[in-house]
Each structure stands twice: as structure tokens, then as C-alpha cells.
Amino acid sequence: MLTMTYEYKLEPTAEQIESIEQTLDICRSVWNFALRQRKDWCASRKSPINACSIQSEYIISADEPFPNYHKQAKQLTQAKKLYPHLKTVHSQVLQQTLRTLDRAWDDMKARGFGLPRFKNKYRMRSFVFPQLGKDPIRDDGIKFPKLGWVKWRQSRPIPFGFQVKQARIVRKASGYFVMLSLQLNVNVSSPMPHGHPRGLDLGFDKFVATSDAEEIKRPRFEITLQRKLKLLQRRLKNKQKGSNNRHKLNQKIARLHQRISDTRKDWHFKLAHHLCDGAGMIFVEDINFVSWQRGMLSKQSADAGFGQFVNILEWVCFRRDVYFAKVNKDGTSQTCPNCGAHTGKKTLDIRFHHCDECGYRTTRDVAASQVLRNRGLNAVGQTVVENVCGLEATGSIGHDTLVGTGRSRKPNSRELGIPSLKVTEHSEVARGRGGCQELMVPID
Numbered sequence: 001m002l003t004m005t006y007e008y009k010l011e012p013t014a015e016q017i018e019s020i021e022q023t024l025d026i027c028r029s030v031w032n033f034a035l036r037q038r039k040d041w042c043a044s045r046k047s048p049i050n051a052c053s054i055q056s057e058y059i060i061s062a063d064e065p066f067p068n069y070h071k072q073a074k075q076l077t078q079a080k081k082l083y084p085h086l087k088t089v090h091s092q093v094l095q096q097t098l099r100t101l102d103r104a105w106d107d108m109k110a111r112g113f114g115l116p117r118f119k120n121k122y123r124m125r126s127f128v129f130p131q132l133g134k135d136p137i138r139d140d141g142i143k144f145p146k147l148g149w150v151k152w153r154q155s156r157p158i159p160f161g162f163q164v165k166q167a168r169i170v171r172k173a174s175g176y177f178v179m180l181s182l183q184l185n186v187n188v189s190s191p192m193p194h195g196h197p198r199g200l201d202l203g204f205d206k207f208v209a210t211s212d213a214e215e216i217k218r219p220r221f222e223i224t225l226q227r228k229l230k231l232l233q234r235r236l237k238n239k240q241k242g243s244n245n246r247h248k249l250n251q252k253i254a255r256l257h258q259r260i261s262d263t264r265k266d267w268h269f270k271l272a273h274h275l276c277d278g279a280g281m282i283f284v285e286d287i288n289f290v291s292w293q294r295g296m297l298s299k300q301s302a303d304a305g306f307g308q309f310v311n312i313l314e315w316v317c318f319r320r321d322v323y324f325a326k327v328n329k330d331g332t333s334q335t336c337p338n339c340g341a342h343t344g345k346k347t348l349d350i351r352f353h354h355c356d357e358c359g360y361r362t363t364r365d366v367a368a369s370q371v372l373r374n375r376g377l378n379a380v381g382q383t384v385v386e387n388v389c390g391l392e393a394t395g396s397i398g399h400d401t402l403v404g405t406g407r408s409r410k411p412n413s414r415e416l417g418i419p420s421l422k423v424t425e426h427s428e429v430a431r432g433r434g435g436c437q438e439l440m441v442p443i444d
């Protein structure tokens with residue numbers, strides 16, 4: 001099942017804006033209340049009874065069950081009788097807020113994430129309708145429960161065969177947007193494995209390394225814009241709470257956040273198209289992005305947006321008739337892509353692969369992506385023929401046909417139609433002996 005998120009600008013009336021803002025407000029109070037309840041429950045259990053001070057007294061009785069999603073959702077229904085303003089928001093929207101909190105809470109426990117945070121009005125930026133009514137999309141509007149028909153700018157058509165699953169309304173610095181989760185219900189035949197195989201290794205050092213020995217760095221804008229963001233956030237500390245200057249600075253920060261995410265998304269699309277060029281199959285590591293983000297490089301990893309990139313890549317592959325598959329990543333750095341020998345564990349600081357068995361040399365990341373490609377080919381029942389003409393043959397041809405040999409000249413990214421992409425090639429492989437075709441044969 002293929003899902004895609006499309007974003008559209010909304011053009012709500014003044015009345016609808018008021019309603020959206022009110023919804024955000026109420027979602028925020030529900031979130032904060034439910035979070036406080038969970039925190040209180042935990043706090044009341046932390047200290048043993050005999051050590052209770054006045055502050056941390058047992059306000060919550062010892063046999064009170066934990067306020068989980070079901071308990072909080074039930075309470076919400078009851079609270080609506082007391083607080084009629086809660087009823088102004090569609091009930092599923094509020095349930096969804098509790099569900100999001102529940103997930104954030106579980107993530108914290110299971111994956112070592114930080115505690116969910118209380119939200120001020122800048123942090124509560126969106127809410128979700130888990131479903132829309134019947135036929136919610138017209139050329140001139142989208143119909144949301146409680147809000148009615150909201151005008152939208154249909155910047156691109158909803159692709160044929162897709163249905164709207166859920167809708168998230170987002171307030172951004174530049175207005176209100178809707179993110180529609182689209183799902184392909186009809187079983188469209190996805191591309192068959194064919195053509196040139198390409199393995200991809202994602203990382204921090206290089207954003208992507210391909211089995212064709214291309215290494216693509218993270219774009220510069222990431223670094224410069226993040227630095228700018230940090231600067232603004234630091235300035236926030238000097239501004240008085242509630243002051244006009246603080247408000248202005250907050251808006252500036254919000255705009256920058258948006259610019260970063262827009263630019264990144266744009267780059268992800270360009271990169272995905274570039275990686276599809278000349279490939280018939282793409283194999284990417286099946287990495288648990290969430291658990292990866294918890295690690296020491298958590299901030300960097302979240303910024304890099306690997307999860308979003310892989311989603312976009314899958315979509316672009318589908319559109320371009322390139323076969324896409326995820327492949328197990330375990331031990332990719334311990335295997336030689338050329339001869340399959342076990343090369344022992346490489347620590348992160350070892351950037352090169354050198355096989356004692358067959359003498360194959362390349363960078364660590366390229367080697368990993370080549371192992372991924374080989375595994376992917378295995379999985380689809382094809383294999384790279386044992387190369388018969390030289391050690392550096394594997395993968396070098398695809399690279400040559402893609403961007404030219406290292407000897408002729410460096411690829412011009414403008415020629416590739418990717419203005420903001422930096423293409424670096426690893427000379428050792430790119431300038432390999434060449435002349436060796438990779439042959440694909442079915443295993444049986």
C-alpha cells in the first residue's frame with residue numbers, strides 16, 4: 001500500500017481562521033492537561049511513602065491506574081459535559097491529540113526519547129482529522145468537519161487512484177496549510193525488478209553513497225541555516241516573555257524553520273530523481289530511523305530527515321518505474337562487496353574498505369552500498385556475475401554511464417538537472433580500469 005503526503009495552501013475565511021485558532025488552542029489545553037496528569041501520576045510514585053514531603057505527597061492514590069490513552073479519552077468525553085467549549089472541536093481531533101501524546105510517551109519509554117513537552121501557542125501548530133467525510137474534495141474547496149468547505153490552492157492535482165485518508169491542518173508563518181495523506185487503494189502494479197541495480201548507503205558523513213561509487217554530501221544550506229536558527233534561538237533568552245519583540249522573534253524563527261524544511265524537501269526530491277537516473281532497481285538499507293535518532297547523533301539525524309527522504313525516494317521510484325526495495329543493513333560494513341569475505345568489524349573512524357582476501361579497495365560507505373546492492377539483487381533472484389576483469393569492476397560502469405569517467409571530467413550538476421546537488425566521486429573507483437560490464441543473470 002502506497003501512501004503519500006501532499007501539502008496544499010488553504011485560504012480560509014476570517015471566520016474559519018478563528019475556528020482553526022480556537023481548535024489549536026483547545027488541542028493545546030487538552031495536550032497540556034493530559035501530559036500534566038501523566039507526569040503527576042509518575043511523580044506521585046517516585047518517592048517512597050515515608051519520604052513524602054509536603055510537595056510530593058500522595059495526591060494520587062496508590063491504586064490509581066496509570067492515565068493511559070483509553071482512560072484519558074474516557075475522561076475527555078466526561079469533561080465535555082462540564083466544559084462545553086470542548087465540544088466546539090470535532091471529537092476525533094481531540095482524540096487524535098491524546099493519541100499523539102500517547103505515542104510520544106511510549107517513544108520516550110521504549111526508545112529513550114525525551115519527555116513530551118508542554119506546548120505554548122508556538123509549539124502547537126497542527127491538528128489532525130483522522131478521516132474526512134464523503135467526497136471531501138472539490139476543485140474549489142476541501143470539506144472539513146466543523147469547518148465546512150475551506151478554499152484551497154490546488155497547486156498540483158491529487159494523483160489518480162489516490163484517496164484522502166487523513167488531513168492535518170498546519171499553521172505556518174506563511175499561512176494555513178493542509179497535509180493530505182493520500183493512499184492508493186487500487187492495487188497498481190509496482191515496477192518489476194529490472195535494469196541497472198543501485199544500492200544506497202545513508203549516513204552522516206556523506207548523505208548518500210551509491211554502489212556506483214558516487215558520494216553525495218549533505219547540502220551546505222543545512223549547516224548555514226541551522227547555524228542561523230541557533231543564533232536566533234539564543235537571542236530568544238534575552239527577550240522578555242510576552243513582549244512584542246519576543247513575539248516578532250518567534251515569528252522569525254517559525255519562518256526560518258519553514259524555510260529549512262521546504263528547502264530540505266526540495267533537495268530530497270531532486271536527489272531522489274538523480275538517484276533514479278540510469279537505475280532500474282534501487283536498494284536502500286532498511287534502517288530503523290527512529291532508533292537511529294536516539295543515538296549520539298540524534299540531533300543531526302533528525303535534521304538530516306532520512307525518514308522523509310526514503311519516503312520521497314520510494315515515491316519517485318514508483319513514478320519513474322524504478323524497482324524499490326529495502327534491504328537488511330546488518331553487518332554491511334563487515335562484508336567485502338567484491339568477494340563476500342568477512343572483513344571484521346570496522347569502527348566508525350575507519351573510512352576505507354580494504355579486503356585482505358581479494359584486494360578490493362573503496363570507501364567504507366561505497367562498500368556498504370555495494371553490499372546492499374548485492375543483497376537486494378539476491379532478494380529479487382538476480383546476481384552480479386563474478387567479475388572477470390579486475391578488482392574494481394563492480395559498480396564502476398554504472399557510475400561511468402551516469403556521470404562520465406573520472407578521467408574525462410567531473411560531472412556538472414547543472415547537466416544533471418540538479419542545481420543544488422554536490423556530486424563527489426571517489427576517484428579510486430571512478431577511475432577504475434573500466435571496460436567491464438556488469439551482467440545480470442536470473443539465479444534459476
Ligand SMILES: [Zn+2]
Nearest residue numbers: 336339355358
Ligand atoms: Zn574481498
